[in-house]
Amino acid sequence: MSxxxxxxxxxxYAEVERRWLDQWRDEDFYFDWESAKxxxxxxxxxxxxxxxxxxxxxxxxxxxxxxxRYKRMRGYNVMFPQGWDCHGLPTEVKVEEIHGxxxxxxxxxxxxxMCRDLTRENIRMMRHSLRLMGFSVDWSNEYITMEESYYSLxxxxxxxxxxxxxxxxxxxxxxxxxxxxxxxxxxxxAYSENTTLLNYFDFDGVEIATTRPELLAACVAVAVHPDDNxxxxxxxxxxxxxxxxxxxxxxxxxxVDPAFGSGAVMICTFGDKxxxxxxxSHNLDLRSAIDQKGVMTAICGKYTGMKxxxxxxxxxxxxxxxxxxxTQEELPQRVGTCWRCQTPIEILSARQxxxxxxxxxxxxxxxxxxxxxxxxxxxxxxxxxxxxxxxxISRQRLFATPIPVWFCSDCGEMILPVPEDLPIDPTxxxxxxxxxxxxxxxFAGETDVLDTWMDSSISPLAITKWDGKTTPAxxxxxxxxxxxxxxxxxxFYTILRSMALTQKKPWDGIMINGMVLGEDGFKMSKSRNxxxxxxxLIDRYGVDALRQWAAVGAAMGSDITFTxxxxxxxxxxxxxxxxxxxxxxxxxxxxxxxSSDRPTELADRWLLSKLSATVQEVTDxxxxxxxxxxxxxxxxxxxxxxxxxxxxxxxxxxxxxxxxRAGAVFTLKTALDTLCRLLAxxxxxxxxxxxxxLSGGRIIDQQWPGLDYIDPTADENGNLLASVVGxxxxxxxxxxxxxxxxxxHVTIYTxxxxxxxxxxxGRTTNAEIEWRSDEPHLDRVLSDITFNMGIxxxxxxxxxxxxxxxxxxxxxxxxxxxxxxxxxxGSDISIPDGSYAPVFSYxxxxxxVDLLTVGDALLAIRKRA
RNA sequence: GGGCUUGUGGUCUAGCUGGUUAUGACGUCGCCCUUACACGGCGAAGAUCUCCGGUUCGAAUCCGGACAGGCCCA
Numbered sequence: 001m002s003x004x005x006x007x008x009x010x011x012x013y014a015e016v017e018r019r020w021l022d023q024w025r026d027e028d029f030y031f032d033w034e035s036a037k038x039x040x041x042x043x044x045x046x047x048x049x050x051x052x053x054x055x056x057x058x059x060x061x062x063x064x065x066x067x068x069r070y071k072r073m074r075g076y077n078v079m080f081p082q083g084w085d086c087h088g089l090p091t092e093v094k095v096e097e098i099h100g101x102x103x104x105x106x107x108x109x110x111x112x113x114m115c116r117d118l119t120r121e122n123i124r125m126m127r128h129s130l131r132l133m134g135f136s137v138d139w140s141n142e143y144i145t146m147e148e149s150y151y152s153l154x155x156x157x158x159x160x161x162x163x164x165x166x167x168x169x170x171x172x173x174x175x176x177x178x179x180x181x182x183x184x185x186x187x188x189x190a191y192s193e194n195t196t197l198l199n200y201f202d203f204d205g206v207e208i209a210t211t212r213p214e215l216l217a218a219c220v221a222v223a224v225h226p227d228d229n230x231x232x233x234x235x236x237x238x239x240x241x242x243x244x245x246x247x248x249x250x251x252x253x254x255x256v257d258p259a260f261g262s263g264a265v266m267i268c269t270f271g272d273k274x275x276x277x278x279x280x281s282h283n284l285d286l287r288s289a290i291d292q293k294g295v296m297t298a299i300c301g302k303y304t305g306m307k308x309x310x311x312x313x314x315x316x317x318x319x320x321x322x323x324x325x326x327t328q329e330e331l332p333q334r335v336g337t338c339w340r341c342q343t344p345i346e347i348l349s350a351r352q353x354x355x356x357x358x359x360x361x362x363x364x365x366x367x368x369x370x371x372x373x374x375x376x377x378x379x380x381x382x383x384x385x386x387x388x389x390x391x392x393i394s395r396q397r398l399f400a401t402p403i404p405v406w407f408c409s410d411c412g413e414m415i416l417p418v419p420e421d422l423p424i425d426p427t428x429x430x431x432x433x434x435x436x437x438x439x440x441x442x443f444a445g446e447t448d449v450l451d452t453w454m455d456s457s458i459s460p461l462a463i464t465k466w467d468g469k470t471t472p473a474x475x476x477x478x479x480x481x482x483x484x485x486x487x488x489x490x491x492f493y494t495i496l497r498s499m500a501l502t503q504k505k506p507w508d509g510i511m512i513n514g515m516v517l518g519e520d521g522f523k524m525s526k527s528r529n530x531x532x533x534x535x536x537l538i539d540r541y542g543v544d545a546l547r548q549w550a551a552v553g554a555a556m557g558s559d560i561t562f563t564x565x566x567x568x569x570x571x572x573x574x575x576x577x578x579x580x581x582x583x584x585x586x587x588x589x590x591x592x593x594x595s596s597d598r599p600t601e602l603a604d605r606w607l608l609s610k611l612s613a614t615v616q617e618v619t620d621x622x623x624x625x626x627x628x629x630x631x632x633x634x635x636x637x638x639x640x641x642x643x644x645x646x647x648x649x650x651x652x653x654x655x656x657x658x659x660x661r662a663g664a665v666f667t668l669k670t671a672l673d674t675l676c677r678l679l680a681x682x683x684x685x686x687x688x689x690x691x692x693x694l695s696g697g698r699i700i701d702q703q704w705p706g707l708d709y710i711d712p713t714a715d716e717n718g719n720l721l722a723s724v725v726g727x728x729x730x731x732x733x734x735x736x737x738x739x740x741x742x743x744x745h746v747t748i749y750t751x752x753x754x755x756x757x758x759x760x761x762g763r764t765t766n767a768e769i770e771w772r773s774d775e776p777h778l779d780r781v782l783s784d785i786t787f788n789m790g791i792x793x794x795x796x797x798x799x800x801x802x803x804x805x806x807x808x809x810x811x812x813x814x815x816x817x818x819x820x821x822x823x824x825x826g827s828d829i830s831i832p833d834g835s836y837a838p839v840f841s842y843x844x845x846x847x848x849v850d851l852l853t854v855g856d857a858l859l860a861i862r863k864r865a
Numbered sequence: 866g867g868g869c870u871u872g873u874g875g876u877c878u879a880g881c882u883g884g885u886u887a888u889g890a891c892g893u894c895g896c897c898c899u900u901a902c903a904c905g906g907c908g909a910a911g912a913u914c915u916c917c918g919g920u921u922c923g924a925a926u927c928c929g930g931a932c933a934g935g936c937c938c939a
Contacts, residue, residue: 010904277939375869379937382868386938484869485936515936523935552890554878558870559935563877565891572890572904583901632879632889644906648899655900726907729899733907739899 007585007693011578013542013571017685021134028700029068029136031079040076041477042068043460043507044137045490046083046145049122050090053129055516055524056483058534059560062550063513063627064481065135069681070622072136073704081141081463082130086119087400087452094118095399103398104180108427115399116146133534133543134684136700143462145401145455152423154455155404156468157501159416161355166500171286172352172392173269173276175345177338178294178308183350183396190339198261198331199316202324204239206231209261211331213319214312215268217244217300218289223265223278226252231264242324243315244301251282270347280388288349308346353394353403353448359384361499362492369495370509372625373557376484380495383488391493393451400449406431410440419468457493460506471502480507484514484557511625514559521561532562544683545570551627551682573635574686577675580643581690584668587654592665599663601758603649606718607667608709610641611674615707618678627682634678642671645722652763660758669694670707677705721757723854724748728765731852731861743767745862747844749776767861776858778851779843803829 031041042064047057068080095114096102103111123144130137143150161167175184200209206222219241224231231250238247255274256265267278269286278284291297296306303311319325336345362384371377394403402425406415415431417424426445434441460480464472476498482490491510498506517523518530525531537546548570553560599605614637621630650664676691680699691699728746732739745768748755755771762769806824807815821828843849844860852859 007901010902273939379869383938386868483936487869488937517935521934552878561877563891565877568904569890575904576902579902579905581901586901628879636889643902647901648906651900730907733896739897739906 007582011574013544016689017543020685020688026139029138030140031138032077035077037075037077039474040071041079041474043463043477043480044081044083045482046085046456046459047126048088049084049086049119049126051122051125053126053534055532055534058546059516059550060481060483060513061135062547066551066627066681067479068136069684073680073702079141080136080138082137083143083459084123084145085452085456086144086146087455091115091119092397092399108398111398119146141463148423150462151401153458153462153466153468154401154450155422156419157458157497158404161500166356168354169351170354171349173347174350176292176348177343178292178346179341179343180338181292184338184345189336189345191334192337193334195330196333197328199328200262200326201319202326203242203266206239206264207262208264208266210266212271213315214308215271215289216241216315218268218287219248219266220269220284220287221248221251221267221282223251223253223256223267224263225256225258226254228258228263243318253278269349276347286349290346290348292348352392355391355393357387357390357496359387362495365495365499365505368505369507372509372511376487376512376557379487380492393454394448395451397449400452401455402426403446403448403450405446406443408435408438408440409442409444411435411438413437415443453489453493456490457497460494460498471504475502476505477507478509480510482512484512512557514554514557517559517561519562537567541567541571544574544686547683548631551631555628556625576643577638580638581672584672585693588665588668594662594666599667601660601663602714602718602721602756603646603760604663604667605711605714607641607646607671609711609715610637611671612707612709615674615705631682638675649725649760649764652760674705674707677702717755720855720857721761724859725761725764727852727854740766747772747860749858751775776860
């Protein structure tokens with residue numbers, strides 16, 4: 001047990017946080033697979049290992065850590081695991097940058113190893129940051145998606161979904177760089193401005209404007225706006241493609257701009273993104289005119305084998321020759337280019353792998369999940385119901401989970417590995433048996449890899465120890481915490497995969513956090529120079545202040561605009577609490593005898609009732625993930641009820657040796673003990689330190705409080721007591737009296753109510769307090785009048801003094817009744833309304849008193865003792 | 866362009882199942898070093914609750930529209 005001297009005069013967060021970090025052990029937060037306690041499993045988001053934690057992570061992890069700590073105190077067997085979502089383009093790019101290579105310069109496996117090395121180092125740094133912030137992560141259940149133990153599950157899930165008919169292959173448009181001969185992600189597309197020629201030519205009698213004449217052989221339709229009168233006769237017709245002489249349909253689409261060019265557009269597969277949309281929505285043919293090397297394909301007739309640029313010139317000159325090229329005009333345009341070699345990207349059709357989306361499965365699972373806040377569910381449902389395309393899961397990259405499939409080189413049969421052999425890399429490993437169809441021993445491994453979301457969307461299965469086949473015993477998990485920016489990706493895909501693999505929802509509830517915006521209200525970005533890092537914040541105010549900032553910054557789901565104000569306020573609250581504890585312990589330790597377990601004094605019962613209500617409020621708030629509400633309730637209780645009111649009320653008792661001192665000691669001990677427990681999920685370091693001084697134990701081993709001191713009468717009368725004392729202090733203040741100066745006699749009339757404050761009010765105000773339950777019998781005496789010079793002055797000017805003197809001379813009865821006219825120097829003068837106001841004083845039994853009212857109560861103060 | 870969402874004193878924010886003197890914090894101003902805390906206490910000033918229209922006896926709160934911000938998607 002510590003002594004009062006242990007409480008330093010100021011709270012040293014840096015020292016305290018360092019010390020408690022050393023005290024906690026990883027084992028304190030392990031999930032117990034054998035426990036009989038109810039489980040609470042958090043499907044923690046696996047961050048992308050960039051190497052550093054940003055403030056958005058901090059917010060997200062504080063939210064999770066609060067639930068984790070709270071649920072442990074409520075008796076749950078909590079799992080708060082930590083994952084790492086490793087695969088992704090940025091790592092490939094970073095590796096290329098670090099080593100000064102492109103990924104095709106080194107063997108595939110060597111490049112993948114470079115990515116793994118970089119990722120391991122980044123994870124190491126981020127793990128360190130998470131530990132410094134004291135998150136109660138279960139490190140025994142850490143997972144890393146690039147490790148074999150994890151991606152063998154990703155591959156198992158792929159094979160199972162393939163078997164169940166969820167996965168298929170199909171042609172699909174992809175961005176392609178014909179120089180690098182590789183597919184390009186949208187994130188890899190750079191844009192440049194240039195000028196091109198818009199060519200107007202005759203297309204079977206219709207004028208068409210195009211910037212890509214080389215794609216004429218890929219034309220699959222002509223589109224016009226449905227309301228364009230110039231073309232309404234074309235409806236339902238077919239046209240013949242010039243130079244190539246094959247028929248294409250005319251389609252109508254709202255998206256055609258009648259003002260652009262001639263108002264008629266040729267749709268080619270694929271000139272741009274709009275072509276892809278039209279191709280899909282009008283169900284058009286696919287004609288590939290350009291191959292992966294940028295060479296014209298066999299459908300291009302005499303142009304076959306030309307480079308796209310040569311073909312363009314050739315077609316334009318042939319158009320000119322046959323007289324169908326009308327005019328050409330310059331057009332500024334923005335073209336997508338490969339960010340490495342600046343070659344304009346082509347949209348080519350390539351074989352891709354897809355996951356079938358079954359909206360009804362997702363909708364039904366989503367409605368069984370509790371959403372916090374509720375409206376976030378709408379986003380997912382809207383998205384799901386308007387899904388047009390399935391989920392394309394193949395990527396033409398290197399650092400990702402390989403698609404575990406081979407194809408027979410002779411007959412094309414798809415060969416799958418057996419689950420026991422997973423994980424495999426089909427570009428390295430070979431099937432163990434000849435082709436079952438043709439007996440060939442020659443195979444081609446699939447070189448495409450899986451979308452990263454295929455890894456992370458089985459996280460709830462991975463953390464519950466999925467074996468790749470049967471639904472785990474601890475499935476579904478209890479909570480998915482994540483940001484609203486990835487509802488359409490991570491939440492959506494996880495639900496989809498969970499339904500496909502287990503026919504169950506992945507979680508009971510989902511808690512959606514907002515984004516952190518900079519002090520200027522905009523998204524944090526280097527270019528805006530509004531980035532705040534967690535390190536910066538912790539250095540200046542400590543981890544607990546950061547945690548409070550995150551907790552009260554905004555309601556769950558709302559974006560938080562960062563402000564130092566909240567951090568400063570958080571830090572000040574800790575200082576205040578520290579002083580409350582310091583002072584209370586000082587008093588308690590003078591004599592810590594506790595006589596009764598239910599204090600009888602009004603102030604004690606009042607505080608305990610308020611405390612019980614606060615516990616209930618915080619409990620309700622945490623149960624519904626309303627962290628801001630909970631912390632505000634704690635702060636309000638501690639600062640207002642406990643410090644400003646209760647402590648002031650009982651100081652007199654604490655300094656005394658009255659028997660009722662024991663009640664105050666009991667109440668203080670209970671309040672401090674309870675506050676430590678309530679604060680434990682929010683500010684674990686601070687709560688640990690205070691609780692240790694209070695009891696010598698560890699707060700993380702304690703239960704959540706449940707108090708039943710609710711007492712409506714004590715609540716009401718105690719509120720009155722607190723207000724009365726407050727009013728009397730203000731009265732002293734206004735009268736220029738020191739707060740501890742003797743006040744005299746105060747009679748407090750509370751008609752119909754009997755109040756016994758045990759002497760607290762009297763000791764606190766240094767007054768003689770008399771509570772009376774009868775009606776006050778007051779004599780009202782008109783003691784003075786005040787004049788309104790705004791009326792008197794303009795009305796009487798020079799006579800004003802004389803008028804006032806005359807009014808003053810009137811008997812009190814007339815003044816009180818109101819004066820219409822008055823006689824001054826023999827003439828009657830009328831007095832306007834509002835010229836003066838009577839001032840009354842009051843007396844009780846002939847003695848003059850000052851009056852204050854507090855609600856229905858009346859305070860009569862007789863100065864002088 | 867579409868879906869969801871937000872718009873409250875100088876700043877951030879609570880309230881938003883309709884009726885409150887519209888909450889709190891920071892900032893500002895005044896007084897106070899009262900046996901923990903001046904990172905404190907007491908008090909004051911400061912809001913046409915984005916704008917327009919509607920429902921209602923009554924709207925910050927419900928409905929419609931406009932404007933502005935955020936996220937996601939085209």
